[in-house]
Amino acid sequence: MRILAVTALVCLFLFQASGAAQGKLRVGAAKADISPTQLPVLVNGGMFSRQAEQINTRIHARAVVLDDGSERIGICVVDSCILDRSVCDEAKDLAASKTKLRRERMLISATHTHTAPSSYGALGTDPDPTYTPLLRQKIAEAFEQAEANLQPAKFGWGTQEAANFTALRRWVIRPDRVAQDPFGNPTVRANMHSARDPNNATGPTGPEDPELSMIAFQAMDGSPIAVLANFSMHYFGGQQAISADYFGIYCELLEEFLSGKEDSDVVAVMSHGCSGDIWRNDYMSPKKEASGSVEDFSLGLVEISKQVYRSMEFEADADLAMAEAKLPMRYRVPNAQRLAWAKEVVGAMGDRLPKTQPEVYAREQIILHQRQSTELVLQAIRIGDIAIATTPNETYALTGLKLKLQSPLKKTMVIELANGGEGYIPPPEQHYLGGYNTWAARSAGLEVAAEPKIVAADLQLLEAVAGTDRKQFEIAPGSETERLLKLKPLAYWRMNELRPPVATSSSSAATALYEQGVVFFLEGDDTCEFALPAGGNDSTTATINRAPHFAGGRMRAELAGGQNGELTIMASIWNGMPLDVRDATGWFFSTDYVNTISKAGIHLGLDRQGRLMLKLGDAAAVSGSTVIDRWTWNRVALRLTEDSAEVYLRGQSEPEIQLKRPLGTGIDSWYFGGRSDNIDNWEGKLDEIAIFPIALETEQLFPSQP
Numbered sequence: 216m217r218i219l220a221v222t223a224l225v226c227l228f229l230f231q232a233s234g235a236a237q238g239k240l241r242v243g244a245a246k247a248d249i250s251p252t253q254l255p256v257l258v259n260g261g262m263f264s265r266q267a268e269q270i271n272t273r274i275h276a277r278a279v280v281l282d283d284g285s286e287r288i289g290i291c292v293v294d295s296c297i298l299d300r301s302v303c304d305e306a307k308d309l310a311a312s313k314t315k316l317r318r319e320r321m322l323i324s325a326t327h328t329h330t331a332p333s334s335y336g337a338l339g340t341d342p343d344p345t346y347t348p349l350l351r352q353k354i355a356e357a358f359e360q361a362e363a364n365l366q367p368a369k370f371g372w373g374t375q376e377a378a379n380f381t382a383l384r385r386w387v388i389r390p391d392r393v394a395q396d397p398f399g400n401p402t403v404r405a406n407m408h409s410a411r412d413p414n415n416a417t418g419p420t421g422p423e424d425p426e427l428s429m430i431a432f433q434a435m436d437g438s439p440i441a442v443l444a445n446f447s448m449h450y451f452g453g454q455q456a457i458s459a460d461y462f463g464i465y466c467e468l469l470e471e472f473l474s475g476k477e478d479s480d481v482v483a484v485m486s487h488g489c490s491g492d493i494w495r496n497d498y499m500s501p502k503k504e505a506s507g508s509v510e511d512f513s514l515g516l517v518e519i520s521k522q523v524y525r526s527m528e529f530e531a532d533a534d535l536a537m538a539e540a541k542l543p544m545r546y547r548v549p550n551a552q553r554l555a556w557a558k559e560v561v562g563a564m565g566d567r568l569p570k571t572q573p574e575v576y577a578r579e580q581i582i583l584h585q586r587q588s589t590e591l592v593l594q595a596i597r598i599g600d601i602a603i604a605t606t607p608n609e610t611y612a613l614t615g616l617k618l619k620l621q622s623p624l625k626k627t628m629v630i631e632l633a634n635g636g637e638g639y640i641p642p643p644e645q646h647y648l649g650g651y652n653t654w655a656a657r658s659a660g661l662e663v664a665a666e667p668k669i670v671a672a673d674l675q676l677l678e679a680v681a682g683t684d685r686k687q688f689e690i691a692p693g694s695e696t697e698r699l700l701k702l703k704p705l706a707y708w709r710m711n712e713l714r715p716p717v718a719t720s721s722s723s724a725a726t727a728l729y730e731q732g733v734v735f736f737l738e739g740d741d742t743c744e745f746a747l748p749a750g751g752n753d754s755t756t757a758t759i760n761r762a763p764h765f766a767g768g769r770m771r772a773e774l775a776g777g778q779n780g781e782l783t784i785m786a787s788i789w790n791g792m793p794l795d796v797r798d799a800t801g802w803f804f805s806t807d808y809v810n811t812i813s814k815a816g817i818h819l820g821l822d823r824q825g826r827l828m829l830k831l832g833d834a835a836a837v838s839g840s841t842v843i844d845r846w847t848w849n850r851v852a853l854r855l856t857e858d859s860a861e862v863y864l865r866g867q868s869e870p871e872i873q874l875k876r877p878l879g880t881g882i883d884s885w886y887f888g889g890r891s892d893n894i895d896n897w898e899g900k901l902d903e904i905a906i907f908p909i910a911l912e913t914e915q916l917f918p919s920q921p
Contacts, residue, residue, distance in 0.1 A: 239284050240533045242432040243364030244441035244482035246277040247357040249294065249350055250457060251332050257343035258456045260296040260329030262575060264340045264568050267456035274331055274459045277466065277484045278357035279432070279441045280316065281598065282365055286535040288596060289316045289358050290443065292484045294459040295325040297335040297608065300592070300635030302347055309355035314362045319539045322594055322605060323354060324633035327450050327487050328460035335636045337657045338579070339569045367435050371527035372601050372626045374428040377519050380512065381448045382497035383419035385652060386410040387766045389792060389898060396654055397576040398553065404766060405648035410498035417791030417898040418764050418846070419499070420645060421492055422736045423447070424612040427516065428628045429523050430601055435531070439473040439481045444520060445628040447488030447612050448495055451509040464513035469520055486630045489606065489615030491639045491652060499846065533599030536680040542591040542672050545662045547655040549580040557581050579656035592634035593669065595676035601626045602681060604673045605633035610640045610666065613736055617670050617713050620688045623681035642666045644715055647731045648766060667714065688713065690760060693744035695918055699905050702915065706774065707905045710739070711761040718770055725774060732768025733888065736761045739902040740787035740848040743918050762902035764791070765888035769896060772885045774906065781910040782855040786887070789848050791899035794825045799895040804853065806882050807891035815882055818890055819853055819862065820897070827851065829862050829872045839864070839871030852916045865917045
């Protein structure tokens with residue numbers, strides 16, 4: 216019913232979303248200094264309340280106004296950690312009273328600097344009552360001045376990867392080190408920065424989005440007016456409040472490049488891409504880490520932006536369109552037991568603010584109980600053939616990729632922290648793994664299904680402004696995928712899903728289902744071209760192979776009688792579990808009766824030393840000789856003939872393991888990512904699983920080695 220309500224709202228705005236055909240584009244830009252005039256001032260972005268005594272760098276609201284003769288749209292990005300919905304709405308109302316901009320034609324977002332005055336209450340920090348009136352006024356002034364600066368303009372688009380400047384900060388914690396949440400429950404199987412000690416974690420919980428995208432505006436004589444950049448990196452950190460973090464430094468450096476001088480009217484804007492699970496340190500590849508100071512980091516991004524800007528082609532005209540929807544949403548409110556606990560803790564605090572993590576989350580339970588529900592403002596904008604979508608607060612990089620890969624327009628950026636603050640908004644499967652990003656509070660309080668509802672509503676808005684349907688996402692097959700398909704597999708799961716629960720077979724209707732405890736769309740096995748090489752396709756089809764990460768859950772399939780005769784099973788495996796920790800490093804394939812190890816079962820995994828091991832029936836497992844390195848892709852094949860079972864590792868001509876095969880009984884239940892009895896399940900990634908109803912010849916198992 217809620218999606219239907221959003222559809223109705225989108226339809227309501229359709230007549231507004233249609234811009235004038237090839238209207239005359241005008242653009243104006245301005246920035247307003249939003250630095251506090253009274254000190255000290257409250258600063259949010261931390262667990263507990265804190266104040267700033269001085270201004271280390273000035274902070275700004277940076278606005279761009281666009282007009283095509285029919286539509287007028289305003290975009291303002293504010294140096295703030297989080298903006299309350301009421302602050303955004305009141306600033307829009309004030310701007311609407313001073314300009315020709317309508318409230319539903321304004322987008323306001325935050326940069327997410329953690330060293331700005333507080334205008335949003337969350338965790339241990341309240342909004343600063345002396346600062347929020349100033350902030351509303353200054354945002355409106357930025358819109359007003361940008362509108363006053365409107366002039367004929369042309370626009371351009373460009374992107375480039377900045378992979379060395381962004382990485383996953385939320386990692387899966389190994390199963391023997393599960394931590395407690397603030398409510399005293401052992402629920403934390405993933406958390407931010409849990410891989411500072413590599414032996415503590417098994418792998419990242421999702422993909423990165425390394426794209427730095429830019430929309431640039433020039434006057435008709437080619438002189439720059441403004442640049443709107445977008446990048447997915449949480450914040451740099453380590454700065455003293457009050458300061459704008461890398462967002463402000465980037466903007467000042469880019470403005471200097473564009474204008475050729477330190478003080479100019481050119482406005483550079485850095486908007487926040489989907490970064491709820493992103494930071495700058497790559498715990499898997501320390502050499503990739505963007506080290507150095509915040510100035511070095513900012514300068515590195517500016518150097519990439521210069522290349523993007525110099526390569527842009529500018530168009531002299533564009534029509535505009537914008538659509539907005541309001542999406543009702545529930546909070547995850549406490550049950551009676553938790554609410555009673557919260558009231559007891561808060562009652563003992565008296566009038567003081569929280570000083571411990573349990574006190575912070577106890578107060579948050581009472582606030583969520585009082586609020587019960589909220590309403591999200593979602594928007595989509597089209598500038599010619601460029602699209603912008605918004606999400607409220609901190610969505611994950613995967614959410615941004617879902618929108619970009621399915622957007623009707625190839626040129627799409629996603630701005631988060633827009634039009635209000637609702638905390639972290641993880642995909643539903645991330646809630647199962649727990650961690651700070653999921654603990655119910657104003658910093659992460661929306662219902663578990665919030666993220667797919669936001670994605671669905673945003674895609675409807677993008678369709679409305681584009682006037683065409685969304686794209687069907689796919690990963691084009693590379694040479695190895697095509698080779699396997701020609702061998703006519705019984706089932707072939709490429710495992711490129713953006714979301715659970717269904718894993719679709721590329722060769723048949725043999726669907727499989729993911730259990731809870733699996734996360735999606737991480738980098739998959741490209742070691743022998745399962746995905747189309749980059750540059751090989753001029754469509755928006757992704758060219759990076761993708762794979763799920765298994766964190767206690769499995770992928771289950773039913774294949775009737777497949778075990779009776781000859782059979783070949785192939786899979787790419789990536790182990791994230793440290794070796795020599797438990798009896799089995801992990802089982803990645805199993806076929807047996809549910810919750811049972813029987814005489815008819817077949818089970819394949821890695822032993823305690825990281826060697827392939829095969830268990831047939833209730834006999835002891837037998838190991839191979841090659842130790843498989845952690846965090847590396849390896850291609851494995853299990854070949855069953857009428858009388859033998861052989862396990863092969865890519866790159867080797869002889870089997871790692873060869874055993875006499877007992878007679879099968881036609882078990883229908885198949886498990887990938889764990890064993891039938893859920894003991895020592897796989898902790899890592901699996902990819903490109905193919906099952907053939909014959910024993911392939913050994914030379915057919917793997918592509919020819921170069």
